[in-house]
Amino acid sequence: MAEPRRPIESGVPDPFPFMHPVLKRNYGQWNWHDRPRPGVLRHVADSGDAIWTVKAGTQRQLDVFTVRTLCEIADAFAEGHVRFTTRSNIEFMVSSEQQVAPLVERLEAAGFPVGGTGNSVSMISHTQGWLHCDIPGTDASGVVKSLMDAMHHEFTHEEMPNRVKITTSCCQINCGGQGDIAINIQHTKPPVINHDLVAGVCERPAVVARCPVAAIRPAMVNGKPSLEVDEKKCVCCGACYPPCPPMQINDPVHSKLAIWVGGKHSSTRTKPTFHKLVAAGIPNNPPRWPEATEIVLKILGAYKDGGKPWERVGEWIERIGWPRFFEVTDLPFTKYHVDNWRGSRSSLNASAQLRF
Amino acid sequence: MAKDMPKTPMLDQLESGPWPSFVSGLKRLAEAEDKPYAPMMKDLLGQLERSYETRKGYWKGGTIGVLGYGAGVIPRFSEIAGEFPASAEFHTLRIMPPAGMHYTTDILRQICDVWEKHGSGLIALHGQSGDIMLQGCKSENVQPCFDELNALGFDLGGAGAGVRTSISCIGAARCEHSCFDEAKALRLLVNAFLDEMHRPSLPYKFKFKFSGCANDCANATQRSDFAVLGTWRDDMQVDQDEVKQYVADRGRKWLIDQVLTFCPTNALSLNDDDTLEVDNRSCVRCMHCINVMTKALKPGNERGVTVLIGGKRTLKIGDLMGTVAVPFLPLETEEDYEKLLGIAQRVVEFFVENALEHERTGEMIERIGLVNFLEGIGVELDPNMVNHPRTNSYVRTDGWDEEAAKWRARKAAPRQAAE
Numbered sequence: 001m002a003e004p005r006r007p008i009e010s011g012v013p014d015p016f017p018f019m020h021p022v023l024k025r026n027y028g029q030w031n032w033h034d035r036p037r038p039g040v041l042r043h044v045a046d047s048g049d050a051i052w053t054v055k056a057g058t059q060r061q062l063d064v065f066t067v068r069t070l071c072e073i074a075d076a077f078a079e080g081h082v083r084f085t086t087r088s089n090i091e092f093m094v095s096s097e098q099q100v101a102p103l104v105e106r107l108e109a110a111g112f113p114v115g116g117t118g119n120s121v122s123m124i125s126h127t128q129g130w131l132h133c134d135i136p137g138t139d140a141s142g143v144v145k146s147l148m149d150a151m152h153h154e155f156t157h158e159e160m161p162n163r164v165k166i167t168t169s170c171c172q173i174n175c176g177g178q179g180d181i182a183i184n185i186q187h188t189k190p191p192v193i194n195h196d197l198v199a200g201v202c203e204r205p206a207v208v209a210r211c212p213v214a215a216i217r218p219a220m221v222n223g224k225p226s227l228e229v230d231e232k233k234c235v236c237c238g239a240c241y242p243p244c245p246p247m248q249i250n251d252p253v254h255s256k257l258a259i260w261v262g263g264k265h266s267s268t269r270t271k272p273t274f275h276k277l278v279a280a281g282i283p284n285n286p287p288r289w290p291e292a293t294e295i296v297l298k299i300l301g302a303y304k305d306g307g308k309p310w311e312r313v314g315e316w317i318e319r320i321g322w323p324r325f326f327e328v329t330d331l332p333f334t335k336y337h338v339d340n341w342r343g344s345r346s347s348l349n350a351s352a353q354l355r356f
Numbered sequence: 357m358a359k360d361m362p363k364t365p366m367l368d369q370l371e372s373g374p375w376p377s378f379v380s381g382l383k384r385l386a387e388a389e390d391k392p393y394a395p396m397m398k399d400l401l402g403q404l405e406r407s408y409e410t411r412k413g414y415w416k417g418g419t420i421g422v423l424g425y426g427a428g429v430i431p432r433f434s435e436i437a438g439e440f441p442a443s444a445e446f447h448t449l450r451i452m453p454p455a456g457m458h459y460t461t462d463i464l465r466q467i468c469d470v471w472e473k474h475g476s477g478l479i480a481l482h483g484q485s486g487d488i489m490l491q492g493c494k495s496e497n498v499q500p501c502f503d504e505l506n507a508l509g510f511d512l513g514g515a516g517a518g519v520r521t522s523i524s525c526i527g528a529a530r531c532e533h534s535c536f537d538e539a540k541a542l543r544l545l546v547n548a549f550l551d552e553m554h555r556p557s558l559p560y561k562f563k564f565k566f567s568g569c570a571n572d573c574a575n576a577t578q579r580s581d582f583a584v585l586g587t588w589r590d591d592m593q594v595d596q597d598e599v600k601q602y603v604a605d606r607g608r609k610w611l612i613d614q615v616l617t618f619c620p621t622n623a624l625s626l627n628d629d630d631t632l633e634v635d636n637r638s639c640v641r642c643m644h645c646i647n648v649m650t651k652a653l654k655p656g657n658e659r660g661v662t663v664l665i666g667g668k669r670t671l672k673i674g675d676l677m678g679t680v681a682v683p684f685l686p687l688e689t690e691e692d693y694e695k696l697l698g699i700a701q702r703v704v705e706f707f708v709e710n711a712l713e714h715e716r717t718g719e720m721i722e723r724i725g726l727v728n729f730l731e732g733i734g735v736e737l738d739p740n741m742v743n744h745p746r747t748n749s750y751v752r753t754d755g756w757d758e759e760a761a762k763w764r765a766r767k768a769a770p771r772q773a774a775e
Binding site: 004005006007008009010011012013014015017018019020023024027028030031032033034043051053057058059060061062063064065066067068070071072074075080081082083084085086088090093111112113125127128129130131132133134135136137138139141142145146148149152172173174175176177178206209210212237239245250252255263265266267268269270272274284286287288308309310 | 366370376384388414416425432446448454457458459460461464468471477479482512525528529531543554570573574575577620642648671672675713
């Protein structure tokens with residue numbers, strides 16, 4: 001029998017063989033950039049070389065036919081090179097301005113929206129959902145498709161105060177990350193335990209250790225070793241579900257969506273911030289999630305109206321204050337918005353500074 | 357005879373609207389009757405439609421891998437394989453992209469060809485950690501699929517309790533803000549930890565991310581255990597003629613409202629002759645003014661990186677941001693890059709020795725305290741690591757004189773890098 005093939009542990013591939021020649025030639029020698037129109041960037045190097053980048057949205061979950069269509073467009077209109085952004089947008093680089101308009105036209109004709117630059121709403125960074133995750137409370141691609149359909153104009157135009165980065169997460173681990181607006185699963189009931197399976201499937205001490213509020217303890221149920229949950233302590237986070245699938249957290253009715261705002265990764269102007277809860281109890285309603293979409297559009301609209309140039313969503317709210325935010329978005333402010341653990345005092349208003 | 361297309365009335369509603377539809381893509385794969393994956397994709401659509409009806413997921417994990425590696429393949433077995441047998445096994449291969457996610461159409465087509473032969477034809481570009489995710493591979497096809505991709509020059513990415521696939525911003529390839537060679541740093545660090553990636557044996561996952569400046573386009577601060585952010589130590593570069601041009605074109609009110617007022621430390625002032633005065637000692641390198649006036653302002657010339665440790669998502673103690681562990685490390689010479697690698701090695705070693713099972717670096721530091729962590733990795737304390745000194749008096753300070761003497765000795769020595 002033939003010797004089995006050993007892997008070549010080559011690691012991260014060198015990008016230079018794949019990089020557009022103008023980028024390669026001016027690597028580390030760029031001078032300035034501007035945006036001639038939404039979806040298009042112009043970068044100029046110290047050498048005087050210029051490169052135009054056309055950015056287009058994709059569905060992220062790409063079939064090989066779509067990938068080949070994008071390759072055909074790149075070969076015919078963009079010198080055979082592409083790159084992808086962290087938010088699954090595709091970028092085509094061309095070395096002359098005359099190539100921009102035909103490329104934009106071809107992309108739009110093929111159904112790929114051109115945009116996502118500057119002060120626009122970029123593609124939603126998202127997770128796997130029902131398509132491929134083993135613990136999802138909702139879908140990812142479907143929620144994103146629904147929202148991006150509704151925000152298409154905001155992707156293809158630069159009309160927001162600053163860039164808007166939206167994320168979704170299909171469980172409370174928040175793999176989608178922090179966002180100016182985040183649409184995340186929020187479970188509202190403790191896990192439902194199949195005690196017949198726990199002993200056979202779960203490493204019980206590991207599950208007990210996984211609970212952030214120490215609400216899980218070992219127990220004998222119907223004569224079998226299992227686990228029980230102190231439902232008064234349980235915060236319904238679902239952390240026990242991945243290591244112990246018989247502790248089912250997903251529920252077709254009680255797994256809701258929550259919306260968070262004001263997350264920011266950059267250290268630009270203000271330090272990075274986490275997003276904050278603004279709405280919960282939103283039905284997880286496939287295939288179009290209309291209730292969540294409506295709230296996202298309402299928040300976006302209020303930000304578009306009220307934000308000053310360069311203010312991100314969180315910076316806008318920091319200026320106008322939370323009372324005004326809840327007023328302009330017409331969202332209820334409830335006891336669930338107030339953090340109530342030991343470290344929460346830093347989120348309380350310890351001052352005589354108030355807004356009316 | 358060809359298998360029938362499943363009825364998917366809910367998914368069908370995601371084919372309308374202006375945004376590209378993943379459902380149309382899935383259907384196209386399912387309808388490619390001349391391809392081996394058509395039946396698999398029909399059943400995949402059937403199962404996904406079921407999820408839309410019941411609002412439940414039907415995938416479970418397992419153990420699937422390639423010879424010599426203990427990670428990189430995400431096993432997925434259907435819980436309702438009886439009804440959807442062709443997609444009973446639907447594993448993902450995580451493949452590391454070229455740093456910066458640059459591709460020629462030629463290499464993308466080669467990936468598609470391999471994937472069409474062995475898998476479902478469905479590719480996510482890219483996953484949240486930065487992998488090319490080839491989704492939908494039968495168990496028996498995982499090894500031959502990997503072998504062909506490996507021969508093309510690609511390697512599997514991370515999964516489980518190991519070093520994960522990394523990501524960088526576009527950086528030096530196309531951005532004037534870039535303060536170091538992001539692709540070089542990414543490849544140097546990640547490729548030094550391939551053993552920890554391919555044969556995971558850490559307490560939990562460990563992520564590197566690289567952004568060329570404080571704009572942090574790679575989301576490193578909040579999404580990585582080891583965030584490398586470009587910065588500079590000397591004065592920012594100002595082209596006063598270009599500043600005057602901006603004022604002439606857009607007006608003083610524009611400059612005041614959109615640039616000066618947003619400076620977080622009031623380090624900018626407009627002179628009466630429309631030139632810009634910069635208080636560089638107060639500047640925190642936030643990038644705002646440079647972003648707005650790309651022709652007039654640039655990072656300084658003495659460039660390097662800041663390293664933040666401990667960013668992560670919610671599990672288990674809530675989302676954490678990375679915090680400063682190395683305020684400034686020059687990153688220009690080969691020796692500088694080796695120093696960065698040395699820091700990474702010490703952080704990973706300390707993590708292996710001190711973290712609890714399933715504990716991320718940020719949680720470990722929260723449990724043991726930043727000072728103990730810094731001592732462990734051999735990095736000197738710096739006021740840049742805190743927002744402000746402690747506010748609570750319940751602390752033993754009987755080693756004060758000794759610590760104060762150390763500080764004075766350090767300050768008397770010539771300025772050095774982080775090490």
